[in-house]
Each structure stands twice: as C-alpha cells, then as structure tokens.
Amino acid sequence: xxxxxxxxxxxxxxxxxxxxxxxxxxxxxxxxxxxxxxxxxxxxxxxxxxxxxxxxxxxxxxxxxxxxxxxxxxxxxxxxxxxxxxxxxxxxxxxxxxxxxxxxxxxxxxxxxxxxxxxxxxxxxxxxxxxxxxxxxxxxxxxxxxxxxxxxxxxxxxxxxxxxxxxxxxxxxxxxxxxxxxxxxxxxxxxxxxxxxx
Numbered sequence: 001x002x003x004x005x006x007x008x009x010x011x012x013x014x015x016x017x018x019x020x021x022x023x024x025x026x027x028x029x030x031x032x033x034x035x036x037x038x039x040x041x042x043x044x045x046x047x048x049x050x051x052x053x054x055x056x057x058x059x060x061x062x063x064x065x066x067x068x069x070x071x072x073x074x075x076x077x078x079x080x081x082x083x084x085x086x087x088x089x090x091x092x093x094x095x096x097x098x099x100x101x102x103x104x105x106x107x108x109x110x111x112x113x114x115x116x117x118x119x120x121x122x123x124x125x126x127x128x129x130x131x132x133x134x135x136x137x138x139x140x141x142x143x144x145x146x147x148x149x150x151x152x153x154x155x156x157x158x159x160x161x162x163x164x165x166x167x168x169x170x171x172x173x174x175x176x177x178x179x180x181x182x183x184x185x186x187x188x189x190x191x192x193x194x195x196x197x198x
Contacts, residue, residue, distance in 0.1 A: 009049050017045035051086055054123030062117055063142045066110030073146060075185075076108065077101040079193045081115045087158050088125035096154030096170070099193040102139055103146040103179050114139075128154055128173050136175040147179030149189045 021041035025032050032041065079099040087094050098118050121134040136150045151174045160167045179185045 007046065007050065009046055013049065014042065014045045017048060018042045021045055050123075051084075052123055052125065054120040057120045059117040059120045059138045060142050062113055062120065063109055063138070066113045067107045067143070068109070069106060070104060070108045071106070072104050072108060075101050075103055075189065075192075077189065077192055078111060078114050081118050083118050083122045083131075083152070083154070085122040085124070085126045085128075085131060085154075087156060088127060090158040090162070091125065092157040092161065094126075094128060094154045094156040094158070094171075096152060098135065099149075099151045099153075100135065100139070101147075101149045101180070101189050101193075102143060103148075103185075105144055105146045107143060107145075109143060128152055128156075128171055132173040132175050136177060140177045145178065147181070147185065148175075148177045149180040149186065150175045151190075151193060 018041040021044045022032050025037060025041065030037060032038070077099070078101075079097075081098040081100065082095075083098050084093060084095045086092065100114055100118070117138055118135060121131055121138070132150050132152050136148055139145070139148045139150075151172065153170055153172050155170055159165070159169055176186055180189060
C-alpha cells in the first residue's frame, strides 16, 4: 500500500496561495508547466498552511486541558524539545531546541503539553526572541508556577543561506520568571540542561 498522509486544508485558501506561488515561480524565471514544477504551487500552499498552523490553536486551552492538582514543588525540566519555525523577516526556516523548566505551585501539567505549546508558537511567523517570550509568558500566566525558565538554541537559514552566510552560528535566547530569577536556581537549571544524564 502506498504511503499517504491525510491532511485537511481549506480548499479556497489553498487555491489562493497556490495561485500566488505560481506567480512567484514565474517571476523568478521558471516554467510552472515544467514536469517537476506542475504540482509545486499546491504542495507549497499546503506546506505553508502546515508551517503556520499555530495561528489556529490556543496554547492556553492546551495547558488548561491537562492541569492536575499535585503537591510537588521541585523543578520539572523538559529539554531538547525540537522546534521548527519560519523567520518573519525572510520566511526562511530557523530550527533548534527548546529547554523548559517550571516549579509547580499546586498544579502540574501533562508533560506532552509543553512540547505542544512550543509547536503552537513555533508554527507562526516568528523571531526567536518573541518565540522565547511567548512560551515563557504562556506557562507563567496559565500554570501560575513558582518559576519558569525557557532557553532556545537555534540556527537560522537567513544567516546561513543568505546575508552573512555563517553556517555554524547558533543563536541562544532565554527568559526567566519567579524562582528562576534567583542566580542559584537559574544556575541549577542551566547545569541540568547541559548535563548528559542519559
């Protein structure tokens, strides 16, 4: 049986984006009727809708749907969360990893929900700084924990493929709230996300 992925897209939106991609392909000097490009505008239209699907999702509702009362107030860390996003300046990808921690204050959240909110914010046109802030504030305001920490390390294709063309550069952004604003707590988190524990 052939491999198939079933995805649903708004037909009118897909058609509109497809037509615009056809114009782009023509304007760069390519032949949209060439065999390899005939289906490219539609594929690109669907890809763009998938890559920006975070606009249709509510990260607060995702977290609230899996919050549980629990008397645990030590650090919870999820590290090496893969993320893929599109830079809003050139609409080129940036990708890397997020490391997130929180200290519960009466409630914990299902562990899979934190990577899900990373995806929700990453699947929008973004800059890494705002992505870090969006994740941090969502966790801080929704869970109301004793503290939240977010560190993102990412490589940006706009720097690697064009512009300064620095292929090995990595950008790191961070944000801290509550207990993580204390040096000792922040240092414990940073030590744990760099440690090879497995």
